[in-house]
Amino acid sequence: MSVATSEARPAAEAKPAKKKRGPEHRPGLNRWLPYLLLAPAVLAELLIHIVPMFVGIWMSFVKLTKFYIANWSAAPSAGLNNYKVALDFNNAVGEGLLKSFGVTVAFSLITVGLSWVFGMAAAVALQPQFRGRSLVRTLFLVPYALPAYAGILTWNFMLQRDTGVVNHVLVDNLHLTSDRPFWLIGSNALVSLITVATWKLWTFAFLTLMAGLQSIPRDVYEAAAVDGAGNLRQWRNITLPSLRPVNLVLVLVLFLWTFSDFNTPYVLFGTAQPPAGDLITFHIYNASFLTWNFGTGAAMSVLLLIFLMIVTGAYLLITGRRSRRG
Numbered sequence: 545m546s547v548a549t550s551e552a553r554p555a556a557e558a559k560p561a562k563k564k565r566g567p568e569h570r571p572g573l574n575r576w577l578p579y580l581l582l583a584p585a586v587l588a589e590l591l592i593h594i595v596p597m598f599v600g601i602w603m604s605f606v607k608l609t610k611f612y613i614a615n616w617s618a619a620p621s622a623g624l625n626n627y628k629v630a631l632d633f634n635n636a637v638g639e640g641l642l643k644s645f646g647v648t649v650a651f652s653l654i655t656v657g658l659s660w661v662f663g664m665a666a667a668v669a670l671q672p673q674f675r676g677r678s679l680v681r682t683l684f685l686v687p688y689a690l691p692a693y694a695g696i697l698t699w700n701f702m703l704q705r706d707t708g709v710v711n712h713v714l715v716d717n718l719h720l721t722s723d724r725p726f727w728l729i730g731s732n733a734l735v736s737l738i739t740v741a742t743w744k745l746w747t748f749a750f751l752t753l754m755a756g757l758q759s760i761p762r763d764v765y766e767a768a769a770v771d772g773a774g775n776l777r778q779w780r781n782i783t784l785p786s787l788r789p790v791n792l793v794l795v796l797v798l799f800l801w802t803f804s805d806f807n808t809p810y811v812l813f814g815t816a817q818p819p820a821g822d823l824i825t826f827h828i829y830n831a832s833f834l835t836w837n838f839g840t841g842a843a844m845s846v847l848l849l850i851f852l853m854i855v856t857g858a859y860l861l862i863t864g865r866r867s868r869r870g
Contacts, residue, residue, distance in 0.1 A: 597849075603842035610836035619839075626843035637831070641844060643819070644827035651737055651823060652802040658742045659798055660791075663749025668779060671757050681754070688747035696811040699740045703727040703812075728813060733821035741808050745801065749794060756790035757783070792863050800852060824848060 604626050612619040632638040666684055670677055687695060702709045704727075711724045727736045760783065768778050784791075806825040809817055815834070817826050828848065832841025 600842045600845055604846045606839055608838040622839055626839045629840055630843050644822045644824045647822055648824040654738050655741045655802045656798045659746040659749045662746040663753050666750045667753040667757055685747050687743055692807050700812055703736055729818045731820050733818040737821050752794050756787045760786045
């Protein structure tokens with residue numbers, strides 16, 4: 545009895561083990577941890593986008609030419625004169641900006657439309673199960689995964705008048721025309737721009753729409769097929785309404801990317817862009833770095849930013865009202 549009591553006493557008097565204090569016991573750390581994790585992304589956003597944007601806005605109000613490049617702070621104030629020059633369509637600067645704006649609008653609308661059509665067609669065609677579907681999907685994503693400069697440079701070689709594969713196929717193989725057309729100068733430059741931009745963007749539309757199609761239950765299509773609905777009717781009455789939220793975001797993103805595209809015309813044409821391919825971002829670049837008038841170029845950039853913000857706001861407002869009505 546005494547032995548059992550003596551053996552139980554140390555066990556009863558044993559002190560409980562100390563619990564390790566984890567993050568859940570540190571309210572101060574839990575409070576600041578989300579901000580600490582967001583800090584690198586916020587800092588990068590400030591340095592890459594926010595600060596340069598405000599610097600560009602400041603530049604649009606000063607006469608920053610080649611005479612003040614070495615000392616920006618000494619550039620005299622221009623007030624709204626840079627904006628007046630850019631918006632005066634009776635002079636060469638304003639007229640050129642207006643023509644470039646028209647070319648960019650046409651380029652963006654056609655490119656977005658073609659990218660969406662090709663992406664939707666490919667997504668719908670690859671929705672059913674068949675042998676080799678994964679391989680075809682992977683091949684379709686090659687333009688999206690390929691570095692932009694490498695893809696556009698390849699198109700530049702292909703579109704050369706004398707040595708390009710495009711004219712070789714059209715003229716030598718298919719005999720569609722007797723003369724070799726110029727694709728990188730003249731009126732065909734816009735066709736080349738639209739072709740290259742569509743080739744680069746349609747795979748993103750395909751990837752986005754394909755992901756959206758995965759969320760539509762197959763039972764809905766099977767029930768519609770039992771009721772006698774064909775493929776076209778199923779696409780119009782089931783696929784399109786179900787993909788409406790995806791399409792709203794997709795079309796806006798494609799338009800913003802296309803309207804502000806700089807890499808495609810720069811790599812395709814170089815610094816001497818043809819008038820038919822004079823996109824507004826490239827026009828602003830030339831107005832800034834070829835004429836060394838950074839104040840006017842910055843004013844054009846601010847005007848482009850305001851236009852895209854207005855278009856985005858109006859688009860979201862209109863589509864939001866339609867969604868609530870629907």
